[in-house]
Amino acid sequence: MPAITPTTPPPEGCIDTQVLGHVLLIGINRPAKRNGWTPSMFRQLAEAYTRLDDDPDLRVGVLHAFGDHFTAGLDLPAVSAYMQRGEKATPEGLVEPHDYGLPGYRRRTKPMVVAVKGICFTVGIELMLGADIVVAADDCRFSQMEVQRGIMATGGATLRMAERAGTGNALLHLLTADEFGSAEAFRLNFVQRVVPAGQELGEALRIAERIAAQAPLAVVATRLNVLKAIEQGPAAAVAEFIPVQKRLANSEDAAEGVRAFIERRPAQFRGR
Known part of the structure; x- marks a missing residue:
């Protein structure tokens, strides 16, 4: 350290x-x-x-x-x-x-x-x-x-x-x-x-x-979804699954995640 x-x-x-x-x-x-x-x-x-x-x-x-x-x-x-x-x-x-x-x-x-x-x-x-x-x-x-x-x-x-x-x-x-x-x-x-x-x-x-080291947009979305489930209930969190996933799946980081998987290397995420 x-x-x-x-x-x-x-x-x-x-x-x-x-x-x-x-x-x-x-x-x-x-x-x-x-x-x-x-x-x-x-x-x-x-x-x-x-x-x-x-x-x-x-x-x-x-x-x-x-x-x-x-x-x-x-x-x-x-x-x-x-x-x-x-x-x-x-x-x-x-x-x-x-x-x-x-x-x-x-x-x-x-x-x-x-x-x-x-x-x-x-x-x-x-x-x-x-x-x-x-x-x-x-x-x-x-x-x-x-x-x-x-x-x-x-x-x-x-x-x-x-x-x-x-x-x-x-x-x-x-x-x-x-x-x-x-x-x-x-x-x-x-x-x-x-x-x-x-x-x-x-x-x-x-x-x-x-x-x-993980995809920043996905990290933030995951954290906020957990908090929404705690504070507003499971239904409110579930309601976000499809629109949030659509937004993330169309990000540059998601494309990089796929490329890194195919090329068998660590992903280099940029938060976009």
Whole structure:
């Protein structure tokens, strides 16, 4: 794996980005505060997600963190005023990283892989559940502890925990604010791979590069069809099968896929 060197973050933290081929690495950078989230970090994260969707050369995102921990959650003193006013720290019109269809925000179309390690609390869980594929280090500590602070999880946990693990399992962790490890997160389908600590980013990047080697238009269409089935039901997803397949089958990438099959070589897709 190539060396990934963070910038020196300001006190309020920042989001670092780095391009590796067709992959956009998105790094949470406030390790001195266990990557506690501030308003400026939320804005920069949305800008990075928007860049991923808008740049035709980028095909997959990888969200990761610098330091020993993914995130200890919200920096409450920094974000409490926004909560009290009912405001979002992210400007409207950008891709909203939690991806649950908040009015005024765009939804992500391209895949996102997440590498989590160490502490992964509250917003960290919600960001990983709002992504597509999660690789967890075996030393992770998870907790959705909003009820301990007198607030509610509003980044998607109340939706996606039950979707992935069932109502009882979701409420067990949402209502007790308990701490659980990587094995439990894997059991609940919150994460897809558990690897030895230190290998999580390399594995996430390997998965992302494998996705990036596929036909970009087909990858996006497949992802969106899965989400449509989850959010709107099987009938809505099935209704798209023929028109979407027709569009894909007439693309340059589909023609390249056929040529590569005939010539017995890896396809060179261009996203057209």
